[in-house]
Amino acid sequence: MKYNLLSLVVLVLFLGMAPAELFAQGTVRGKVVDATTKEPLPGATVILKGTNQAVPTSADGTFSMKVDDASATAILVNYVGYVQKEVSVAGINGTKDVGTVALAANANSLNEVLITANSYAIDRQTPVAMSSITSEVIVEKGAQQEFPELLKSTPGVYATKGTGGGYGDSRINLRGFQSANIAVMINGIPVNDMENGRVYWSNWAGLNDVTKSMQVQRGLGASKVAVPSIGGTINIITKTTDATKGGFISQGIGNNGFSKTAFSLSTGLTENGWAVSFAGSKTEGEGWFEGLGFEAYSYFFNVSKQINSKHTLSLTGFGAPQEHGSRFERKGIQYYRDAPQGRRFTPNWGIHNGEARTISGNYYHKPQVSLNHYWNINETSFLSTALYGSMGIGGNAYPNNSTLFLGTRTGGEYSPVDIDAIVDMNVEAQDGRALAYIQSNRNEHKWVGALSTYQKSISEKFDLLAGLDLRYYQGMHYNSVRDLLGAEYVLDNGDVNNPNKRAKNGDKIGFNNDGIVNWQGGFLQGEYKSGPLAAFVSLAASNTSYQRIDYFRYKNDDPLRESDVVNFLGYQTKGGANYNLTDNHNIFANVGYFEKAPFFNAVFINNQNIANKDAQNEKILSYELGYGYRASNLSANVNLYRTTWKDRSFTRRIPGQNVNEPLFANLLGVDALHQGVEIDFRYEPVRAITLTGMVSLGDWTWLNNLDEVSVIDPQTEKVVETIGPITMAGLKVGDAPQTTAAIGLDVRVIEGLKLGVDYNYFANFNSEFNPINLPQNRETDPWMVPNYSLFDLNAVYKFKVAGLNASLIGNVNNLFDTEYISDALANYEKRNPNADNSPQFSNASNAFVYFGTGRTWTTTLRINF
Amino acid sequence: MKKLLYLLSSLMLVFTACDPMEDVYEELDAQKGPFNKKDIEVALVKADYDNAKMKVTYFGSNEEAISTIPAMLNRKYPQLENGSSVIVKYNLVPSVGIKTKIDYTITEKSDYELGGARFTNFDSWSQIKAFLEAKFPAEQAKANGAPVEGRMVNLTYTRYDGSGSPTSKTVTDAFYFINGEWVKSYLVTEADYVSVNRNRYNNFTAADQDMLGTYFNRFLIENDIRAEVGGVYYVAYTYFESGKTSQAVTAMVYNGSSWTRATATSPLVVTAKFSKKNGVWVPDLTKSYTLAAADYTWISQQPTLGTVAQLKNLGQYGNFYQSWEGSANYWSNSNIVNALAALIKNKFPNEEVGQKFGVSYTYFAGGNKVNTVILIKRETGDYELAQEGE
Structure with missing residues (x-):
């Protein structure tokens, strides 16, 4: 199959390179896009300079114009809100493809x-x-x-x-x-x-x-x-006021019961300056892996009003309520090989009343609303303000006793969990309490903020920007009963204010605390632009204040119930310059320094209300060099970067001897260096073919060793043991492949039919590892995940139905159903379990892995109107 | 042309990384060993018994099973290689019978002394067992040409129970020699016969066969006699058949909550493990045992098995702490083996010398993990780590 693909590609290329025949009449072809977003511009006008001959661009921005006049010199491309562009067509003889014509937006446009x-x-x-x-x-x-x-x-x-x-x-x-x-x-x-x-x-x-x-x-x-x-x-x-009038409806189906119904509707910018858009969708399916069924909805609306030439107001709201099953257990490769279902097997789902149901899932809804105001104060100044708010409702779902659930199955090890049997266990419990139940850690929040940017042109070449970024966030974290599974209640002792609570579905158990974050930020930026040189310098500072309120671990009248408010200052400074050497070449450089306030959990460790005021800011220093080449049918970039991360500190939860009481370790002072080179290009040898590609070579390593790490008992807040020092210097950063490459080929086979193939390659992929579990006497570095590559295929057929533009889209992802590992965690075990000081190793037999999805397919019918 | 070359060379990448898991799977297979070395669990079915030319679908004794099953396995799994193991579930209806019945009443102090008792009474099973082994040794029976297995002794003796009243009383107990050792068995008492309306003659008859299982279950439960699941207890009773009254014995099996009689229609289901060594299936007599919560508690209460800190930590968390050597709670591997040996010795006091136990326990090293060690019983009665090849 791969050989046939190769021959097809070669054939198409040769066709494209066939010498142009000599026509008495010529044709000019091209595609018009927005210079910034690269979005195609439908309805732009292409005029033959010096004549009245004009053609519009079609829905995908392409145009084709017959040229009778052999002395024609240029075409003019126009679009509302953009600067007109002139493209040379001198000496036209036959078909001339001007490639992509990028239009730059007007200075004062949206x-x-x-x-x-x-x-x-x-x-x-x-x-x-x-x-x-x-x-x-x-x-x-x-x-x-x-x-x-x-x-x-x-x-x-x-x-x-x-x-x-x-x-x-x-x-x-x-x-x-x-x-x-x-x-x-x-x-x-x-x-x-x-x-x-x-x-x-x-x-x-x-x-x-x-x-x-x-x-x-x-x-x-x-x-x-x-x-x-x-x-x-x-x-x-x-999209906001730039939405075009109309909309679309679409229906997609795919493997494993996938179905997506979507629509959008927009009035476009009406004469009195209003633009209203709606969109919504419903997506559902069973998931490619077992037990990962999902149901999701989404909604979006935008109401914008161009009040006058100076003011625009835009209200946007969206949300995506969903629930879905997730994988949860860490297992080894052989475990999946031994399963009759292979890598599709998930241990975390079962049968309840004859229906499949996950025991580890997630349900969440986070609606977000923002009100944006754009004010063209005068020719030289502009103010944009956004007021926004969101709330989050939902959490995960998982069993209270994994061993029990995962050990109770309808058949052998690879059969579904027998939830009915678990319900029976609960029903038999004499005091009515739940022996087995599904609980849910909920992470809900309320978040409001204001973000305002003021831009002023001090001179023709110099702009000054300043702004304010204010946020208030309240996170509510609590565990709750999700499903009693036939029992009468869950006996909970997590709340000192309400011991021996008999909790019902929805009630809070275990823990209940709030995290309050207040953020005040400001920024200042200067931009200089003169001829081929553009440069900027920017400075931003922020104050993050944290407070923790714990409703369960502290009595109602305990003053420690609300922690002190602790503040952390962070700031960033960066600058860079871009120089356009010629119309085709440009180079740029940027440098920045960044101090980041520690995360909430690094400040309030062990779920206690005593703040760790000594938590350190993380410090980042970054340099970058870039080069760009732009021509009508080829654009390419080369980037070199070097980012040093100092004093990276993170708290790790490690399992304690008592499963319900994890211990915490503070890892301090680890440095990492991420550097590399990135190359990407886009090439259109002929109008019908687009070739894209990229290569990214990274060299990401840990720079130093971890000093002794103290492990803290949450009850006594005392150090119970120390771990390390741990030798980490030189180890490669895990969790992502350091070498990636991609090639994409899109071919317009005939008018209306486009085929595409995308290839991705991942290599130099080290599994993630937990520095705490890195033994000193190790024989091997953390396990390296096998390199892999994936193929995607897509086809788009555009046609008209009842005068409306329609497209039939087909996709196959992971075309060859490649079996590969996408996520892995290294694990060390002793070479000789019975010897106290046996060296430890990490390899394919003991790594915890998650396989990537196999072949999936989707077919979508989309009708635009 | 250049474009073609670029395209071709980039497509070369395609053919590498085509099957990413190939090398990993080879590596895992190499570690696991040859494919045909497997660990299987299987239950024997009628076809297996038929193929072994057995008229029934059960074995009469463990010895019969152990000598017959290897051939069955050769037939079922000829392709498995050395190192494979099979756990076989088979039916056992112990062909118990009383070959020799001995009624004996202890009168002399010398008899009590044979059991190692200090007074003219027995206060523990170990004393009685020692007495039986001394008074009715297997060698003597063999020398007399009498059967060794199936001897039943109805022993009348004085039993001492410090918490009972009176503290000393004369009792008659039945003891049965089966599977190479003396075991306590239950002798149906007069009161028992009364309770089931058989006290006219104090015996059971053929008409009672169907109910015997129910009666004996009641007797055992009322006397608080229990065992682990699958455990066997023998009940001795008087039986009248064809004009003759004799003592009979039957095997009762415990299922966790009640006792049932082992018969052809409801046999004992026993598992035994066989390993293939040198092309031959041999019984693998290693018993597996996984520590339960109560076991960790027991160990934590034995002051000789660890330091105060070690034992306290063990009792609190129910696992052996092995995260950090410098901690006072740290259990070294030899500490753990020592503790497990004591546990097994205490839990299974009647094992033969040479019996192996695969003991699984939980230890804590950055997370709860499980390890298994093989312990073997030495002549001293203590357990040690089994050496290579044992």
Whole structure:
């Protein structure tokens, strides 16, 4: 099969290189896109210069114009809100393909919003490494992938369905950094969790259909706001007043019962300045792995009003309530090999009343609303303000006694959990208490914030920006009873204020505490632009204050119930410059220094209300060099980066001898260095063929050894043991492959039919490891996950039905059903278990792994109107 | 041309990393050993008994089972290689019978002394057992050409029980020699016969066969006689058949809550492990035992088995702490073996010398983990780590 693919590709290339025949008449072809977002511009006008002949661009931005006049010199491309562009067609003889025509937005157009309010980076101007994903790609190649996976062909990115493996469980690493060090912004609003910096992608799953553009800025990024952009920044922009009138409906089906119904509707910008858009979807399926059934909804609305030429107001709201099953148990490779179902096997689901049901899942709904105001104060100044709020409702679900649940099965080891038998156990319990039940750790929150940016052109060449970033966050964390499974109550002693509680479904048990985070940030940025040189310097500072309230571990009248408020100052300073050597070449450099306040759990360790005031800021120093080449049919980038991370400190929970009482260890003063080179290109040899590719070579290592680590008993707050020192220097950072490569080929086979194939390669992939569990006398480094590559295939057929534009989209991901490991955790065991000082090893036989998804397919019918 | 070359060379990457798991699977297979070395659990079915030319679907004794099953395994799994093991579940209806019945009343102090008692009474089973072994030795029976197995002794003696009243009383107990040793058995008493309305003659008859299991279960439970699941207890009773009254014995099996009679239709289900060594299936007599919560508690209460800190930690958490050597709670591997040996000795006092136990226990080293050690009983009665090849 692979050989046939190769011959097809070669054939198509040869066709493309056939010499052009000599026509008496010529044709000019091309595609018009927005220079910043790379979005195609439908309805743009292409005029033959000096004549009245004009053609519009079609829905995907392409155009084709017959040229009778052999003396024609150029075409003019126009679009409302953009600067007209002239493209030479001199000496036309036959078919001339002008390639991609990128139109730059007008200075005072709504694209100001994009760049100022959303910190979007501009090609050949902003000195950061950037990649854009257009909505076209999201629609045509998205299939069942979530945001992180859409980015897998971007240099430096590693995205998987995560250890959870279910809907919304995806994770993304950028340049080897985990999500707490990747800033995610939606319409300019930072969405990383205020307590632990993580991003839960299921909350944004519904945005796929309304995303106008997605831009990844690697490294320090262009954001003015203080955000944890160490690996990079992911900017997701949804459509507002730029939405075109109309909408779409679509229905997709796929493997394992996958079904997605979606629609969007927009009035476009009406004459009196209103624009209203709605979108919604329902997605459900059983998941490729066993037991990962899911049901998800999403909704989106935007109401915008262009009040006058100076003011625009925009109200956006969205949410994505869902529930899904997840993987949870750490198992070895042989365990899956021995299962009759192979890697599809999940131990965490069972049969209850004849129906399949997960015992480890997640349900969450995080609606977010923001009110944006854009004010063109005058010709030189602009103010954008966003007021936003969100709340999070939901949590996970898991059994109270894993051993019991996982050990009670309908048949052998690889059969489903017998939940009915567990219910019987509960029913027999004489005092009515639950022996086995499903509990739920809920992480709910309320979050409000205001973000305001003021931009002033001090002179023709110099802009000054300043802004304020205020946030209030209240996180509510508690364990609760999710399902009594036939028992009358759960006997709980977690609350000192209510001992021997008989808890019913929904009641709080175990723990109940709030984390209050207050954030005040400000930033100042200067931008200089003159001719080919553009430079910026920016400074941002923030104060994070933390407070912890514990309702269960402290009596109601105990003053320690509410902890002290502790403050941490963080700041960042960065600067960079871009120089356009010629129309084709540009180079840039940026450098930045960053001090990041410690996370909530590093301040309040052991779930106690005594704050660790000595928690250290993490310090990051980053340099980057870049080079870009832009021509009509080829664009390429080369980036070199070097990021040092000092005083990385993190608290690790380690299991205690009593399963319900974990211990905590503070790891201090570990340094890491992430450096590498990234190359990416986009080539259109002929109009019908687009070839993209990238290579990313990373060298990410731990720099020093861990000093002695103290393990603290939460009850006494005393050190019970010390671990280490631990030798880590030189070990490769795990959890993501350090070498990745991708090639994508899109071919317009005939008018209306486009085929695409994408290839991704992952290598130099070390499993994640827990420094606490790294033995001193080890024989091997943490296990290295096998290199793997994946193929995706997609086809898009565009046609008209009842005068409406329709497209039939087919996708196959992991075309060859490759069996591969996407996530792995190294584990050490003694070579000779009975010898006290036996050296320890980590290899394929004892690593904990999660396999990646096998072949999936999706077919979608989409009708635009 | 250049474009083609670039395309081709990048496609070369395709053919590497095509089957990422291939090497890993080979590595795992190499570690595991040859494919045909397996660990299997199987229950014998009628076809197996038929193929062994047995008229019934059960064995009469463990010895019969152990000598017959290897051939069955050769037939069932000819392809398995040395090192494989099979746990075989088979039916056992112990062909118990009383070959020799001895009624003996102890009158002399010298008899009590044979059991190691200090006074003219027995206060523990070990004394009685020692007495029986001394008074009715197996060698003597063999020398007389009399059967060794199946001897039943109805012993009348004085039993001392410090907490009873009176503290000393004269009792008659039945003791049965089966499977190479004397075991306590239950002698149906007059009161028992009364309770089931057989006290006219104090015996059971053929008409009672169906009910015997129920009666004996009641007697045993009322006398608080229990065992582990699958445990066997023998009940001796008087039986009248064809004009003759004699003493009979039957095997009762405990299922966790009650006793049932082992018969052809409800046999004992026994498991035995066989390993293939040098091409031949041999019984693997290693018994497996996994420590339960009560066992950790027991160990933590034996002051000789560890330091105060070690024992306190063990009692609190129910696992052996092995995370950090410098801690006072740390159990070294030899400490653990020492404690397990004492536990097994205490729990299974009647094992033969040479009996092996695979003992599984939980230890804590950055998480709860399980380890198994093989202990073997030495002549001293103590257990030690089994050496290579034992």
